[in-house]
Amino acid sequence: EAQVTQNPRYLITVTGKKLTVTCSQNMNHEYMSWYRQDPGLGLRQIYYSMNVEVTDKGDVPEGYKVSRKEKRNFPLILESPSPNQTSLYFCASRGDSLHEQFFGPGTRLTVL
Amino acid sequence: KQEVTQIPAALSVPEGENLVLNCSFTDSAIYNLQWFRQDPGKGLTSLLLIQSSQREQTSGRLNASLDKSSGRSTLYIAASQPGDSATYLCAVRGQNFVFGPGTRLSVLP
Numbered sequence: 001e002a003q004v005t006q007n008p009r010y011l012i013t014v015t016g017k018k019l020t021v022t023c024s025q026n027m028n029h030e031y032m033s034w035y036r037q038d039p040g041l042g043l044r045q046i047y048y049s050m051n052v053e054v055t056d057k058g059d060v061p062e063g064y065k066v067s068r069k070e071k072r073n074f075p076l077i078l079e080s081p082s083p084n085q086t087s088l089y090f091c092a093s094r095g096d097s098l099h100e101q102f103f104g105p106g107t108r109l110t111v112l
Numbered sequence: 113k114q115e116v117t118q119i120p121a122a123l124s125v126p127e128g129e130n131l132v133l134n135c136s137f138t139d140s141a142i143y144n145l146q147w148f149r150q151d152p153g154k155g156l157t158s159l160l161l162i163q164s165s166q167r168e169q170t171s172g173r174l175n176a177s178l179d180k181s182s183g184r185s186t187l188y189i190a191a192s193q194p195g196d197s198a199t200y201l202c203a204v205r206g207q208n209f210v211f212g213p214g215t216r217l218s219v220l221p
Contacts, residue, residue: 092209
């Protein structure tokens, strides 16, 4: 089944404790991205990747890192999480500009 | 910078009604526009994708139209059902992928 998977689905952590949210797709998509969703602010893009070893900042990249060492994986790294990074995070992928974007199930992160 | 708005912000209708959700965007230089459905606390389900060269797309009871020159798209839902209750998001693909704030739909039995 074609899908985008994220792990973990739920995470509660404390300020400053490094964490990684994994994202994997099995559709051989070149383009992957991360979004966060907050009440009243909607979905905002954090980082995106056009291909392996090619990443770029979205609208709200501060406090986040990403890497794209393999085509299928695009982990989101929070080196020193802070409470304002409490949010619902989505990973997405698509084949090219003309194709629809597929979203993972989301990761609900709480930083205390 | 692309800005996407959706009207109305919330809508409540009785079951069986036909309804229209609106999406507007400021920059007409887009590749495509995608409509999504999101259930509370859940992920996004893709409903329809319209390429910039297309005028409309249909899937079952859903019909989406696109007028790129005026920066508008509409999502038409025919014969609404309680199971259609969700938040509907539009997103435009230009240089980046930009989402609207969504329309929260409640269909009452």
